[in-house]
Amino acid sequence: MSKLNSKIAYTALTRMTADRAVIKEAFQHWLKSLGDKPLDVFESVELIETFLGLSTAEKKILMVSMHSASSKSEAELPNVPAFILDAGSEVGTEDDDLEFQAVDNKAPHVILSEGYFHAMVTGVQRSGGKYYQEVHEILLDEGLPEAPSSVQAAVKQAKDTRVDLPRDLNDAECQTFCHELYMLVCDIVGPIAADDLSYKAIAQLLETNEASRYDPKKLI
Amino acid sequence: MKSIIVFLLLSLLSSSALAQDASSSLDASAVRTIWLGICCALVLFMQVGFLMLEGGLVRSKNTVNVILKNFTDVGLGSVGYWVVGFGLMFGVNQSGLIGLSDFMPSASTNAETVDILYNMVFAATAATILSGAVAERFRFLPYVLGAFFITAVIYPIFGAWAWGGEGSNLGWLRALGFYDMAGATVVHSIGGWAALGALILIGPRRGRFGRKGDVHTIPGHNLPYVAIGGFFLWFGWFGFNGGAVNEDMSNLGKILINTHMGSIGGICGSLFWLAINKKGFLMTSIVNGALGGLVSVTAGADVFGLGSSLVAGMIGGIIVVVSANLLASFKIDDVVGAIPVHGFCGAWGTLAVAFFYQGDMFNVERIVAQLVGVVAAFVWGLGSTMAIFWALSRVYSIRVNTREEQRGLDVSEHKEIGYSDFMTTHTRADV
Numbered sequence: 001m002s003k004l005n006s007k008i009a010y011t012a013l014t015r016m017t018a019d020r021a022v023i024k025e026a027f028q029h030w031l032k033s034l035g036d037k038p039l040d041v042f043e044s045v046e047l048i049e050t051f052l053g054l055s056t057a058e059k060k061i062l063m064v065s066m067h068s069a070s071s072k073s074e075a076e077l078p079n080v081p082a083f084i085l086d087a088g089s090e091v092g093t094e095d096d097d098l099e100f101q102a103v104d105n106k107a108p109h110v111i112l113s114e115g116y117f118h119a120m121v122t123g124v125q126r127s128g129g130k131y132y133q134e135v136h137e138i139l140l141d142e143g144l145p146e147a148p149s150s151v152q153a154a155v156k157q158a159k160d161t162r163v164d165l166p167r168d169l170n171d172a173e174c175q176t177f178c179h180e181l182y183m184l185v186c187d188i189v190g191p192i193a194a195d196d197l198s199y200k201a202i203a204q205l206l207e208t209n210e211a212s213r214y215d216p217k218k219l220i
Numbered sequence: 221m222k223s224i225i226v227f228l229l230l231s232l233l234s235s236s237a238l239a240q241d242a243s244s245s246l247d248a249s250a251v252r253t254i255w256l257g258i259c260c261a262l263v264l265f266m267q268v269g270f271l272m273l274e275g276g277l278v279r280s281k282n283t284v285n286v287i288l289k290n291f292t293d294v295g296l297g298s299v300g301y302w303v304v305g306f307g308l309m310f311g312v313n314q315s316g317l318i319g320l321s322d323f324m325p326s327a328s329t330n331a332e333t334v335d336i337l338y339n340m341v342f343a344a345t346a347a348t349i350l351s352g353a354v355a356e357r358f359r360f361l362p363y364v365l366g367a368f369f370i371t372a373v374i375y376p377i378f379g380a381w382a383w384g385g386e387g388s389n390l391g392w393l394r395a396l397g398f399y400d401m402a403g404a405t406v407v408h409s410i411g412g413w414a415a416l417g418a419l420i421l422i423g424p425r426r427g428r429f430g431r432k433g434d435v436h437t438i439p440g441h442n443l444p445y446v447a448i449g450g451f452f453l454w455f456g457w458f459g460f461n462g463g464a465v466n467e468d469m470s471n472l473g474k475i476l477i478n479t480h481m482g483s484i485g486g487i488c489g490s491l492f493w494l495a496i497n498k499k500g501f502l503m504t505s506i507v508n509g510a511l512g513g514l515v516s517v518t519a520g521a522d523v524f525g526l527g528s529s530l531v532a533g534m535i536g537g538i539i540v541v542v543s544a545n546l547l548a549s550f551k552i553d554d555v556v557g558a559i560p561v562h563g564f565c566g567a568w569g570t571l572a573v574a575f576f577y578q579g580d581m582f583n584v585e586r587i588v589a590q591l592v593g594v595v596a597a598f599v600w601g602l603g604s605t606m607a608i609f610w611a612l613s614r615v616y617s618i619r620v621n622t623r624e625e626q627r628g629l630d631v632s633e634h635k636e637i638g639y640s641d642f643m644t645t646h647t648r649a650d651v
Contacts, residue, residue, distance in 0.1 A: 134432075179623050186427035186626075190436025194427060195279075198626075220626065 005039040006031070007077035008069040010084060015065035015209065016058055024084050026052055041066045057207045064118060071162040106167050108210035109219070113174040114165055115208065116219055119201030120185055121161040127189050134188050144180035151177050178219040248468050253331045255465065256338050262459020263341045267294055267348060269452030274352035276445025277504065277556045279438065281628025282356045283638030289351040289360065293367035294344045300372030301343040306336065309376035313385035316392035318377055338463055342407065346375040349411030352556030354418050356425050357625055360633045362618040366418070366609055374604045375410055378597060382406050393596060397589040402464040404519035404569035405597045412563020413601030415554065421609050422619045424553030435548050443503055450507035454483050457514045461521045471522045478521040478529040479514065485533020486513015493541045508557045509537035515565040520573035528576035536565040567594045
C-alpha cells in the first residue's frame with residue numbers, strides 16, 4: 001500500500017463528502033481493489049463511482065479533487081485517520097475530529113481559485129492543442145503580470161492544468177489571479193470562448209463544498 | 221407598432237391626396253409642412269432601428285449600455301443642437317465657417333417650427349452612429365458628453381460649411397459647389413469619422429485581436445434584432461432622405477424611389493461580394509450592405525437616375541464588406557460596422573453625386589468640389605472628435621477597466637442586467 005496514494009484517495013473523498021461512514025466505506029473498497037497498484041485517477045474514480053453510485057456532480061468533484069491531490073507532495077496532504085485506515089474500528093468519535101478536519105487548511109477562495117485555474121486551462125486544452133501550448137508558454141514566460149509575486153511563482157510551477165496557490169492569499173488577490181487568467185485566455189481563444197469557459201468554470205465551482213463558504217461568482 | 225405604421229401611411233396618403241387636389245384649402249407649403257412632420261417621426265423612428273441593430277450586435281452583457289446610449293444621445297443631442305447647434309449651422313454665416321445667430325431658435329410659423337424639429341431629430345442621427353462603433357468598452361458618461369459635443373458643435377459646424385448661409389454669404393463648401401442632398405457626408409461621414417477617431421483613442425475590445433495577430437469574431441447576441449433594426453432604418457430612411465424634398469415637392473417620388481433603389485442595390489452588392497468570396501452569406505454583412513446602399517444614395521437621391529441609384533447602392537454594399545475587413549486588418553474594432561456603413565459609404569455616395577449626376581455625369585468641377593467636401597469631413601470629423609475625447613480622457617477615464625469589461629457594462633455602468641432571467645450563472649451576487 002502506498003502511503004501517498006492513500007492520502008490522495010482520502011483527500012479526494014473528503015472533498016466530495018463530509019459523511020465519515022461513506023468516506024470509510026469507499027476508502028476501504030478502494031484500498032482493497034487498487035491500494036497496491038500505481039495510482040490511476042480515472043480508474044480510482046470509476047471504481048468509487050460504481051461502488052457508491054455517484055451523481056455527475058459528485059463524480060466531477062471527486063475527479064477534480066483527486067487530480068488536485070495527486071499534484072501535491074506527501075507532506076502537503078493530510079494523514080489518513082486511524083479509524084479510516086482500520087477496517088475494524090468504529091466510525092467517527094469526537095477524538096478523531098482534529099485529524100479528520102485537517103484535510104486542507106486553505107481558505108475556500110484559494111481552493112476555488114485553484115479550481116477556476118483548472119477548469120479554465122482544461123477548457124483551453126479542449127479547445128485545441130495550439131491554444132493550450134500558447135497559454136502554457138505565456139504562463140511560463142510572463143506569468144500573470146498583475147498578480148502578486150507569490151502567485152507568479154506558483155503559476156510558473158503549475159503542472160499541466162493544476163496550480164498550487166499560496167495559502168495566505170486574500171480575497172482580492174484571488175480575484176486578481178482569476179481575472180488575469182481570464183484575460184490571458186481571452187487573448188488566446190477570444191472573448192466569446194473565454195466567457196463560455198469562465199461561466200462553465202463558475203458553474204462547476206458552485207457545485208463544490210467550498211462554494212457553501214465562499215461564492216465563486218465573486219472571483220470574476 | 222402596427223398602429224404607428226398605419227398612422228404614418230394614412231398620413232402620407234392623405235397628404236398626397238391633398239397635394240393632388242387643386243381645390244384643397246391646403247397650399248403646397250402646408251402639404252410640405254405635413255410631410256416634413258411625418259419625416260420628423262420617421263427620422264426619430266430610425267433611432268429604434270439603430271437601437272435594435274446595435275443592441276443585437278453586442279454581447280448580452282452590454283445590451284442595456286448600448287441601448288441606453290442610443291436613447292440618451294437623442295435627448296442630450298437634441299438639447300445641444302437646439303441651444304447651440306442650430307445657430308452654428310443655419311445662423312447668419314458671413315465668414316462661410318459658422319453661423320452666429322438663431323441660437324435657441326423659436327419660430328413664428330408652423331413651417332419654421334417643423335423645420336426646427338426636423339433638424340433636431342436629424343442632428344441626433346450623427347451622434348448615435350458613434351455609439352455602436354465604440355460599444356462594449358466606452359464609458360457611458362464620457363460617451364453622452366461626447367455625443368452632446370458632436371451634435372452641438374461638430375456636426376453643426378460642418379453643416380454650416382455644406383448647407384449654411386444665404387445669398388452671397390454661403391458656407392465655404394456650399395460656395396465651392398459641394399452638394400449633399402440629405403447628409404451622406406454632413407451626417408453619415410461625420411458620424412463615421414467621429415467613430416473612427418474615438419476607436420483610435422480607446423482601442424479594441426479585449427480579446428478581439430489575439431497576440432499573434434489572429435482576429436477573434438465576437439458575434440452579437442441577437443441577430444434577429446439586427447435584421448429588424450435594419451428594416452426599421454430602411455423604413456425611417458424615407459423620412460431622412462424624403463425631408464430634403466424641394467419647395468414644391470416635385471422631386472419627392474424620385475427621392476423616395478432612389479432611396480429604395482439604394483437599399484436594394486446595397487443588398488445585391490453585399491450578396492455578390494460574399495458569394496464570390498465564399499465566406500458564407502453573413503446576415504450582419506447583408507443588413508449593413510443595405511444600410512451602406514442607403515447611405516450611398518443619401519447625397520444624390522434627387523439627382524440620380526434609377527439605374528445610377530442601384531449601381532451606387534451596389535458599390536456601397538461591396539464597400540461595406542471590403543472596408544470592414546480592411547479595418548480589422550488595422551486592428552480597428554468597430555462593433556457594428558459603423559465606419560464602413562456611414563464613413564466609407566458616405567464618402568462614396570458623396571463622390572457618386574459627381575459621377576452619376578443625371579444629365580451631367582463625371583463633371584470634373586463637381587468631382588473636385590465633392591472630393592474637397594469628403595476630405596474636409598474626414599479631417600474635421602476625425603480631428604475634432606479625437607480632440608474632444610482626448611480632452612475628456614484627461615479628466616475622466618473614457619474606457620472601462622478590464623474587470624468591468626469582463627463583467628459587462630450593464631452591470632458595471634448601470635447596475636442593471638438586460639436579460640436577468642437568463643444570466644444567472646455568471647452574475648455576481650452583490651449586483
